[in-house]
Amino acid sequence: MHDLAARLFPICRSITGAGVRESLAILSETLPLEVREVPTGTPAFDWEVPQEWRIRDAYVADESGERIVDFAESNLHVVGYSTPVDAEMGLAELDEHLHSLPELPEAIPYVTSYYAPRWGFCLPHAQRERLTDQRYRVHIDSELFDGSLSYGECVVPGEVQDEVLLSTYVCHPSMANNELSGPVVCAFLGAWLTSMPRHLTYRLVFVPETIGSLVYLSRNLEHLQRSVIAGFNVSCVGDEGPFSAIATRYGGTLADRVTAAAYAGEEPLQRFSFLDRGSDERQYNAPGVDLPVVGVCRSRFGDFPEYHTSLDDLTLVTARGLQDSLDGLRRCVEALEANRTYRAVHPGEPQLGKRGMYPTLSTRESHDLVGATMDLLAYADGTNDLLAIAERIDVPFAAIVPVAQRLAQARVIEEVSAPAPTSR
């Protein structure tokens, strides 16, 4: 995953354009994606697809002709969606178009202006402070034109039409955690899903943030509202911070519960309120969309100092961080797959002794209940899914699943055909 991220890193992505397309093509080598193109001007709820942005070159040169700020060195140097410019100006005029971070003087900040025409350059604050008053040549060879917005999706079908939505974004230029960690982990997760037997259907979408998810939703809303039983928006999952979940709008959905269960008994899950949201969980949970999608991340966007700067690079994102995130999402998937609702076949406790599942010799020690087995049986009454039972009897979900499967195999409990309560 880290190698894939490194390969994707230099590409200049934005919410539209060649960078997104090239990134989707590379990701398709890991997980075959169907790539959709949606023309400029297409409405998406309250929004519409913006013009496409193409940039070839951009620099600020000093009087000596030296390029002191150069897009070729880092695509963060140019404000995203900058309009073209080719002019000479003094420092005062130039300065109005410069962005830097006094608190991180060596970092190039990441700035965009998608929905208002502007141009600008981003540079380390230390460099900005060294600029002298001279004539600067300012050049941005960019273009805004009617084109299309691109996104990729992959549906991994299961036995049932109930779907799990996995969404991540592909619209930031050279940043590692707040861009590449999500697509890379999702691509590997999708490849793993494809390879394993599965009950549920999985839908993986790779979209530009905000406008991309809105476009995707506007084209698929009815289907998604009918099918999605749980979803995850994957963002900033490449560092080694604690696995974190941002709750759905009201919390308590299957997505919230399964994320908690996947981490019960493992490293502690860091839980955020929906008020702490920031990525596309905003759109998925918005009124009128109402999909049960949690945001998953490690260090939350904005909580790590490198966020939205050139410091968010491939040293912040580690192979281990990516792997742990993949493992965490796998645990969520496994929990979703294993979560069933059972009811007892016989009234009263079943006689487990005759099935070799209960000691036949009753001593002081064995009189204690055979732990989780008896407790699971007590609540297998058709009203609780395994997630609810695990929580109630305070046993890690992963520990309860084999117990349930053994009891189902012994035919003392049976699966209730109705779907598990999802609390959507």
Added chain:
Amino acid sequence: MHDLAARLFPICRSITGAGVRESLAILSETLPLEVREVPTGTPAFDWEVPQEWRIRDAYVADESGERIVDFAESNLHVVGYSTPVDAEMGLAELDEHLHSLPELPEAIPYVTSYYAPRWGFCLPHAQRERLTDQRYRVHIDSELFDGSLSYGECVVPGEVQDEVLLSTYVCHPSMANNELSGPVVCAFLGAWLTSMPRHLTYRLVFVPETIGSLVYLSRNLEHLQRSVIAGFNVSCVGDEGPFSAIATRYGGTLADRVTAAAYAGEEPLQRFSFLDRGSDERQYNAPGVDLPVVGVCRSRFGDFPEYHTSLDDLTLVTARGLQDSLDGLRRCVEALEANRTYRAVHPGEPQLGKRGMYPTLSTRESHDLVGATMDLLAYADGTNDLLAIAERIDVPFAAIVPVAQRLAQARVIEEVSAPAPTSR
């Protein structure tokens, strides 16, 4: 308000009679009241209107003929509803008819005997202890006769028939906090309501406590149950104690919520349980009446030492205390007026940028949500009124109202025509 209280102070009020009528007439100068007369004997649920009480003079004189206890000096000296008496007696016999407070030796206590025939005098305990054994002349020139119970009401109509009930009592003689603060503040509140544009209808009632509210309810119950969305029983609002609310029978009604919201972010609201009730919130919340009426006060009846004594005078009640209470009730009214339920017009987040309500330049700083606006939008799904949203997103109600109004004006949210959930 303090001047009005001072003017009303000397009048000898009781649950019936000339004192109530005179008080209602004076209050009508501030807020025009329709005064109703309900004849003695009229049934009111489990009660009936008692005889009217008229008192002209009352005293205890010693052997020298000096009036040592004189109704003309303080109308608290006579037990309310005392039957007439004109007799001579020794100290022992007299003493059985005397009331005083050892713990407040300088105060005249306030005592009534509405529903059993008695006569009695109230005096400072210090004076009582100085009484010597001699022949006393005891004289009460009072009368109990078939008359009527008087109350006043004023309906301030709004755009809708949903009503806010404001009730206070006019039945105590010369006491300031536990009598005049309520009517005075309600009269000024009513005058202010009349002068301002309003959505809701307001019903202000000035009744003798208990029997008056029961009479009022028995004559208006069906209408009130159909119309009242929130109510306030106003009592003891003239001192400078913290603004306090006594919850409705089960709590959680619109009246409870709006009172809490009106004080969120301001000085803390002191909250009492319904078990701490004492004034006419008892009747309004009683089974079979079931109106969502909170009790509002400053220092709660019985929690201030001057309660029900001659010490509850115009020094305990201050101009500032009255004004703060009026302001508090105004805030409740404003919150009721502003509380609407909205839902998003478009699925997904609206594009606020194109409406000038969201920064078009995305930098590290601006990536944080635009505070309350985005959070309000997230919960404007037609199921939460603004009170609920304010609580959920932890923003003072007063701060959220202009945000909602701006969003509604921008047509990204729309009011849900169904009434807000009142949890009555």
Added chain:
Amino acid sequence: MHDLAARLFPICRSITGAGVRESLAILSETLPLEVREVPTGTPAFDWEVPQEWRIRDAYVADESGERIVDFAESNLHVVGYSTPVDAEMGLAELDEHLHSLPELPEAIPYVTSYYAPRWGFCLPHAQRERLTDQRYRVHIDSELFDGSLSYGECVVPGEVQDEVLLSTYVCHPSMANNELSGPVVCAFLGAWLTSMPRHLTYRLVFVPETIGSLVYLSRNLEHLQRSVIAGFNVSCVGDEGPFSAIATRYGGTLADRVTAAAYAGEEPLQRFSFLDRGSDERQYNAPGVDLPVVGVCRSRFGDFPEYHTSLDDLTLVTARGLQDSLDGLRRCVEALEANRTYRAVHPGEPQLGKRGMYPTLSTRESHDLVGATMDLLAYADGTNDLLAIAERIDVPFAAIVPVAQRLAQARVIEEVSAPAPTSR
């Protein structure tokens, strides 16, 4: 009760056989029981009635012929349901059939093997460690044969068909707390119930644990599900530990509430979760049975060190412990009998003064509400049973009952004919 326990103590009970029958006959002298016999092989849900066990003699003798372990000395010496054996063997072979407790070296442990054929002896660990390697004669004169399982029941009819189930077990040999305390207390409780006027019907069952309750349920399930409004499984109620309740499967049933109410204001009730269950509350609460039965005990099974050993004798169980448990269950019964749902006859507060239930003289002191009376009236709206009102107004249930009865007699509240909400 202690005498009755002493008389029952020496009998060798098991889940079937003469010991149970003899015990039921003795208990019938206190509470006449109908004794049922259910033949070996009869199915009971997932179980079936096992063969009957008869034991006449059992011992281990050393080379000198001395009986070093002798059933005649304590019936705990033989593993329950031991198959017959008559053999000579060395210490190594014998040792595989011995059971002892290193942590309680002087105690004989209680061991059974109901559902797998085995034989074995139990002895103090100290004695076991002194055994030398010699030839031992091992003799168990027992028999397993098609017979029947016995249980006793007694229905004490009331005015209504709603039933209270009281269940206890009669299947352990010579142990006092974890055997005899339950039947003895239940027999006395049943006798008391028979003697008193009662509204509800009471069903007392004396069954072998687990298989007995399952057999009983399988024969009476439909009736019990239709009739039982609350139940108690009575176990280990002879010591002087705190009265304890094991909650029903989800808690909050009438049985849970009444147990809590019976102890409110008295010594504190020790409350256990359903996860701490251990006796027949397991079966009564199991899925498909779903009866609202709490487990009541003093020291919980397994929480006292003498549990399931010869140390659980008539010194652990005391006359006072038994009496306190009987009193506690009586309080539960009295609470069940007294728990009604009332609603106000008149809207508003009733005029209690004219009925002599409210002071007619209003002074500072009397202006406080007349405590529980007014609070009870406030919540007597037809939606709360007395248990709920007692909890809400924080008055002991026992204190509220006479108040309610007096108000009902005064016809200011009336009973709602619908049954109290049982939350089953």
